[in-house]
Amino acid sequence: MPFSNLPLLVYIYQIWEEEGIEAIETWNVGEQQELEGDEESKLSIALDINSTCAKVAFFIISKSMNSPTPQFVPSRLGIYEPIHQIGIWGENFKSNGNPNTSTSVIVEVDNKLENESETTSHEMLTASKNYEQEASKPIDKIQRRLAQNREAARKSRLRKKAYVQQLENSRLKLIQLEQELQRARQQGLYMGGVLEGSHIGFSGTVNSGIAAFEMEYGRWVDVQHRQICELRTALNAHISDIELRILVESGIGHYFELFRMKSTVAKADVFYVISGVWKTSAERFFSWIGGFRPSELLKLDPLTEQQILEVCNLKQSCQQAEDALSQGMEKLQETVSSTVAGGPVDEVSYIPQVATAMEKLEALVSFVNQADHLRQETLQQMSRILTTCQAARGLLALGEYFHRLRALSTLWATRPPEPSLP
Amino acid sequence: MQQAIPYKSLPLPCIDATSHRARSTTTLGHNGRGKDVLNIVSENAVIVLARKGCCMSHVVRRLLLTLGVNPAVHEIDEENEAGILNELGTICKGTENNKMVQLPAVFIGGRLFGGLDKVMATHISGDLISVLKDAGALWL
Numbered sequence: 114m115p116f117s118n119l120p121l122l123v124y125i126y127q128i129w130e131e132e133g134i135e136a137i138e139t140w141n142v143g144e145q146q147e148l149e150g151d152e153e154s155k156l157s158i159a160l161d162i163n164s165t166c167a168k169v170a171f172f173i174i175s176k177s178m179n180s181p182t183p184q185f186v187p188s189r190l191g192i193y194e195p196i197h198q199i200g201i202w203g204e205n206f207k208s209n210g211n212p213n214t215s216t217s218v219i220v221e222v223d224n225k226l227e228n229e230s231e232t233t234s235h236e237m238l239t240a241s242k243n244y245e246q247e248a249s250k251p252i253d254k255i256q257r258r259l260a261q262n263r264e265a266a267r268k269s270r271l272r273k274k275a276y277v278q279q280l281e282n283s284r285l286k287l288i289q290l291e292q293e294l295q296r297a298r299q300q301g302l303y304m305g306g307v308l309e310g311s312h313i314g315f316s317g318t319v320n321s322g323i324a325a326f327e328m329e330y331g332r333w334v335d336v337q338h339r340q341i342c343e344l345r346t347a348l349n350a351h352i353s354d355i356e357l358r359i360l361v362e363s364g365i366g367h368y369f370e371l372f373r374m375k376s377t378v379a380k381a382d383v384f385y386v387i388s389g390v391w392k393t394s395a396e397r398f399f400s401w402i403g404g405f406r407p408s409e410l411l412k413l414d415p416l417t418e419q420q421i422l423e424v425c426n427l428k429q430s431c432q433q434a435e436d437a438l439s440q441g442m443e444k445l446q447e448t449v450s451s452t453v454a455g456g457p458v459d460e461v462s463y464i465p466q467v468a469t470a471m472e473k474l475e476a477l478v479s480f481v482n483q484a485d486h487l488r489q490e491t492l493q494q495m496s497r498i499l500t501t502c503q504a505a506r507g508l509l510a511l512g513e514y515f516h517r518l519r520a521l522s523t524l525w526a527t528r529p530p531e532p533s534l535p
Numbered sequence: 536m537q538q539a540i541p542y543k544s545l546p547l548p549c550i551d552a553t554s555h556r557a558r559s560t561t562t563l564g565h566n567g568r569g570k571d572v573l574n575i576v577s578e579n580a581v582i583v584l585a586r587k588g589c590c591m592s593h594v595v596r597r598l599l600l601t602l603g604v605n606p607a608v609h610e611i612d613e614e615n616e617a618g619i620l621n622e623l624g625t626i627c628k629g630t631e632n633n634k635m636v637q638l639p640a641v642f643i644g645g646r647l648f649g650g651l652d653k654v655m656a657t658h659i660s661g662d663l664i665s666v667l668k669d670a671g672a673l674w675l
Contacts, residue, residue: 423661430658433601441594448590476590479651483594486652490659497660 288523292393295526296327299390322381329374330391333367334519340364341512344505358501364508365492372485375403379481383474386481393522396515402438402484407431407491410511423498431491438487442480449473572619575609577645580672582607585639586616591651592639598654602664604672611638644670 300323340363347360379386389397389404399405408431411424452470456463496504576582581599585592587610599606611619616638637650643666648654657663667673 426661433598434655434658437594437598440597441590444593445590479591483651487655490656494659
């Protein structure tokens with residue numbers, strides 16, 4: 114409701130209340146033509162404002178009169194009701210201003226407006242004339258105006274719907290942009306650190322490798338989401354085992370695709386992968402050697418006893434492998450650390466130490482590869498142990514889990530700032 | 536976590552299975568040849584060939600340890616690496632794959648088993664223990 118027009122109407126209200134017609138001032142409202150200076154015509158101008166405003170007037174009036182239907186609903190009853198209110202309005206001022214003038218205002222206005230061009234703002238006054246004078250206006254004219262009113266209301270509802278839709282889309286887009294910005298900022302900071310530290314001119318290749326991965330990973334997440342939705346609908350629809358198998362295979366293959374991508378970018382910049390800046394913050398919290406822990410794959414409850422045994426074995430093997438890799442990583446850290454710290458401290462040149470350490474860091478790439486390989490093998494073994502249906506449910510659970518982690522990250526990023534403690 | 540590495544100029548003949556329990560790490564000097572390596576390999580139920588200070592060999596070792604196997608670890612110097620790998624490649628060509636031996640390389644039962652990849656995969660699929668048992672590196 115454009116309540117910006119409210120002051121206008123209040124003004125009209127006041128004029129009628131206090132001084133009758135005489136003191137009305139002219140003002141330009143919309144595209145209405147200026148009539149000659151007599152008050153009736155001026156009042157007609159005042160009343161002859163756009164339809165929305167007039168509806169607002171009725172809204173206010175009906176509200177003030179405690180009308181049971183505050184909404185301006187175009188209906189036969191609806192049209193007449195506000196007019197009724199105007200009549201009452203006029204009546205009320207009998208005690209205040211010039212009673213006769215007030216009522217005569219309405220009548221005179223009506224008479225004046227008979228000759229005006231018909232707009233929706235006039236229809237109520239014309240209808241008022243019907244009500245007041247009980248004249249026999251042709252019915253179809255009323256019908257036509259009713260239809261026009263309905264049409265206008267419908268258009269306004271559609272516009273509102275479109276507007277709300279647009280708002281929702283913009284909101285989603287805003288969240289996405291913010292996420293991208295955050296990622297780019299982190300990457301920018303990280304890349305700034307790398308560029309400062311390295312004296313070798315790999316930065317161009319590294320940048321392009323990372324940029325390519327970022328794009329691919331964005332697409333990967335989208336495809337992943339689509340696959341999860343497909344899995345969900347497929348499981349609910351109870352499709353055949355063969356079709357489900359295809360979905361399961363493509364789901365697992367999708368993860369393998371991710372491992373391939375990671376392997377490529379690890380060659381370009383292994384620290385990028387290990388740091389996990391390409392993941393959302395909540396996922397990063399659980400990060401293990403550049404990705405999720407393979408043991409997180411094993412959250413599913415198997416059905417048969419045989420399966421329980423097999424999954425138990427798999428859990429154990431997985432854990433052992435993870436531990437071995439973790440210890441290897443620790444050893445690598447120790448080695449690199451002692452290499453970097455080695456040598457006399459009071460010498461200016463530290464290049465030999467750093468160079469040696471760099472060689473050792475090469476091993477990090479193979480660690481990332483081995484970790485991904487472990488993830489891959491665990492996935493495959495799970496799919497061997499489980500039936501197709503169980504595997505589908507497992508994939509769905511896994512994908513949903515990461516999806517929720519991502520949503521958690523977004524929510525966390527947009528939470529309101531905590532109030533500072535007193 | 537480094538332990539004292541006993542230097543052995545000649546590989547111990549490991550006929551007796553119980554001797555596998557003894558932790559042994561041998562380092563080949565610059566006189567090392569592929570043949571010596573092969574000797575070592577065939578005489579140990581499980582042995583890991585690795586570069587010096589390789590952290591991946593640490594991973595393999597730890598994994599095998601958790602299974603109850605004390606693998607012998609054979610460290611190869613860098614200068615000998617290429618030569619030894621070549622020899623191993625020609626020797627092992629007869630077995631399965633023709634690709635170059637990757638370090639760290641695991642030999643089980645005197646034969647080239649594979650790299651860390653293979654060990655992990657076999658472990659996850661649950662077959663590693665049976666393979667080790669067959670080679671006599673493990674028993675109940």
